[in-house]
Amino acid sequence: MAPQVRRLGFIILSFGTSCTDDPLVSTPASDGESASGGPTSFDPPPTASATVAPTTTEPGSTSEESTSFDGTTTTPDQPVCGDDIAEGAEECDFGKANADDAGCTIECKLATCGDSLVWEGVEQCDMGAGNSDEYGGCRPDTCHWAARCGDGVVDPAHELCDRGEQNGSGITDDEFAPCDLHCGYYGRLLFITAQAYDGDLGGVSGADLKCHAAASKAGLPHSNAYRAWISDDFQSPVSRFEQWDLAVPLILSGGLVVAADLLDLVDNGPHIGIARTELGDVLVQQPVWTHTSAFGESFSIADHCETWISASDLSSARQGLNALAVEDGPDWESWRDERWWTSYLNQRCNKLAHLYCIDDGFVLEQER
Numbered sequence: 001m002a003p004q005v006r007r008l009g010f011i012i013l014s015f016g017t018s019c020t021d022d023p024l025v026s027t028p029a030s031d032g033e034s035a036s037g038g039p040t041s042f043d044p045p046p047t048a049s050a051t052v053a054p055t056t057t058e059p060g061s062t063s064e065e066s067t068s069f070d071g072t073t074t075t076p077d078q079p080v081c082g083d084d085i086a087e088g089a090e091e092c093d094f095g096k097a098n099a100d101d102a103g104c105t106i107e108c109k110l111a112t113c114g115d116s117l118v119w120e121g122v123e124q125c126d127m128g129a130g131n132s133d134e135y136g137g138c139r140p141d142t143c144h145w146a147a148r149c150g151d152g153v154v155d156p157a158h159e160l161c162d163r164g165e166q167n168g169s170g171i172t173d174d175e176f177a178p179c180d181l182h183c184g185y186y187g188r189l190l191f192i193t194a195q196a197y198d199g200d201l202g203g204v205s206g207a208d209l210k211c212h213a214a215a216s217k218a219g220l221p222h223s224n225a226y227r228a229w230i231s232d233d234f235q236s237p238v239s240r241f242e243q244w245d246l247a248v249p250l251i252l253s254g255g256l257v258v259a260a261d262l263l264d265l266v267d268n269g270p271h272i273g274i275a276r277t278e279l280g281d282v283l284v285q286q287p288v289w290t291h292t293s294a295f296g297e298s299f300s301i302a303d304h305c306e307t308w309i310s311a312s313d314l315s316s317a318r319q320g321l322n323a324l325a326v327e328d329g330p331d332w333e334s335w336r337d338e339r340w341w342t343s344y345l346n347q348r349c350n351k352l353a354h355l356y357c358i359d360d361g362f363v364l365e366q367e368r
Helices: 203-217 262-268 330-337
Strands: 005-007 010-012 188-192 226-228 257-259 287-289 316-321 345-348 356-359
Touching: 203 226, 203 356, 257 262
Parallel strands: none
Antiparallel strands: 005 010, 188 356, 226 356, 287 316, 316 345
C-alpha cells in the first residue's frame, strides 16, 4: 500500500499507483467542526419546538399582546360598559338600564348633581357648573329648582304673579288677570294718567303722545303703542284702535281685571273703577277727557274743545268719571249701568282733567 498523502485538509486514498481526477466527498467531523477547525458545511435542520415567531414590538417597548403558535395575537379582556358588570374604571354598570337620566349613565358613571344630566325621579334640574341658589337657578346641593317662575309662589323681586302650571294658560280663578309664562300679568294695561291737562291737548294725536310719555316714564313695555280713549268729531277709539277685537283682558296696574276685552268694556262696562295711574297710585272720583260714548264712538259733532286744541272757557267737552270711592250701592250701580266712566258730564275746556290710556301694541304669548 502506498503511503497516505495529506493535501489541503482532505485525505486522498491511493490504491496502488493509480489516481483519479474526481474529487472526494468530504464528510463532517464528529465534533461539529471540520478537520480544519472551521464551521461545518451542513447545519442541522430546525425542529418545530425551536420555531420563534417574529414580533412587531419595537426595541425597548412593552406590549400586553401575546403571540400564539399559529401566529395570531390576543389582548387581555377589557371592561365593557353595558355588560352588567362593574369593573376596572367603571363606577357602575346596570347593563341595558344604563341611561343619562338614570342612576348609571351610558358611560358607566354614577349619576351625580352637577354632571349636567338630570336623573329622572331624583333630580329636577342640573345645569352642571351653572348650578346656583339664585332665582331661576338649580340648587347645587340637591339639583332641585331654586325660587323661579312657575313654582306657584310669587317672588316680589322678580314676579308680579305666579299660578304655577296655569301660567300661560289664560286661566284665572279670581279678580286678578291670568299669569303669562314670564310671571307677569297677561293683559292690556289701562290706566288713568297721574297728570291732569286742560282741553288743549294738541289734538287726538297730542293726547296719544301724552299717553306715550306717561307710559315711558313709568317704564311700561311698548310705551309708544298706547292710545288715549278720546274722540273728536271724526276719530274715535272704535276707529283708531288697531287691536279693537283682540281677546285679551284689560287690566290695571296690580293685575285687577277691568274687562275681559274691549268688546266687553263697551258691551257691559268696566267691572271695577279705573282707579290706578301708570305708576300704580290710586285715584278716585277724577274727571277724564273723553268725548266718547259708551260704545267707543264720538259723543257728538261738538263738545270736544274744538278738536282738542282749545283751553277756552267758552268751549266744552264731554268728560267721564274714573271711579267711585265705594264700589257698592245706588251710585255704583249708576256708574256702571249709565257708563259714567266715559260719559258723565260736559266741562269747560279751561278746566283740568286726566286721560285714559290703553295698551294698543300688546304682543300675544305665542308671538313672543
